[in-house]
Amino acid sequence: MRRFFSILVFCLGTSAAAAQEAPQSEPPMTFVRMAEIISQLDEDARVQGNVIELTLADVPVMVIADPVADRMRAMVPIRSADGLDADELMRLMQANFDTALDARYAVAQGRLWGTFIHPMSPLEQNQLISALAQTVTVALTYGQAYSSGALSFGGGDSRGIYEDILRDLLERGEEL
Template sequence: MPRILPALALMVLATFAVAQDTPNPEPTAEPSMTMLRLAQIIRAIDPEATPSGNMIELTIDDIPVIVVADPVADRMRAMVPIRSAQGLTTEELMRLMQANFDTALDARYAVARGRLWGVFIHPLGPLEKDQLISALIQTVNVARTYGQTYSGGATVFGGGDSNGIYQELFEELQERGEEI
């Protein structure tokens, strides 16, 4: 019996030594996002994308997208114009703020220069390629779903008001269906 403990201890030590000698493959980090890399990714998405200074204009599913980046401030912004801000009602503005909380995901509704925009804002340097692609998709989706589901994608964060609004719509449509 006494020989088992030393043998077990040797096995544990040997296992530990092997684990220490075996390097853990770390995922290779993407290079920092630069204006050049940003432009290359955008041109792969839309070969017709038009750069102009720190701005690149592209089109995704017939929706114009503007990407502006400032390497000095380490910021980037993807924007989609949605409509004039003139005439937005208090109820519409409230709905936009509710969507910013739970359905717009990382994109947001914003008002600037007299327009309603779908926007995504992120530090430029740590932005990864897939995050950029997701940002573009979400920004296009908030524009596309404006006035309907106000959604940046398929996910609802929850805890906000949108689920209740969707439930009310579901019940209303359910009631309409009962009449048929």
């Protein structure tokens, strides 16, 4: 077991160093750039302070940025957390491990949310678009596939839902 952790720490350290040395192909993500990208995805997107509200696939999305902490969070309300039983919470945790991928299910302020949380400056345009698509998809597949759609294990409909949303968003983002 100790050998496993030593290898894991070495791999994580090597990956982190390589990531720091790798040149970024785009300028750092800023709140202004994020708002410009999002406005291409939803021309009715609204900016209020450090929050951008938009709608994708008829799902309301909030993107909150904290430039000082260099963090961003995309959030989609799914349902009230009231009535979530142990089996449902277990299923959400399983999905966070294997099918939600970069998006996650979370409970806060009495609600179940689909979320994506990431450092802001290294986020590239296509990663942002994929993050929004995954976050919307975890909401749309809640109660069924519990999937972000990015990778789906099985022959369900979630992969097609994700691909349609991602394709549409990438096409709109090409105008940048």
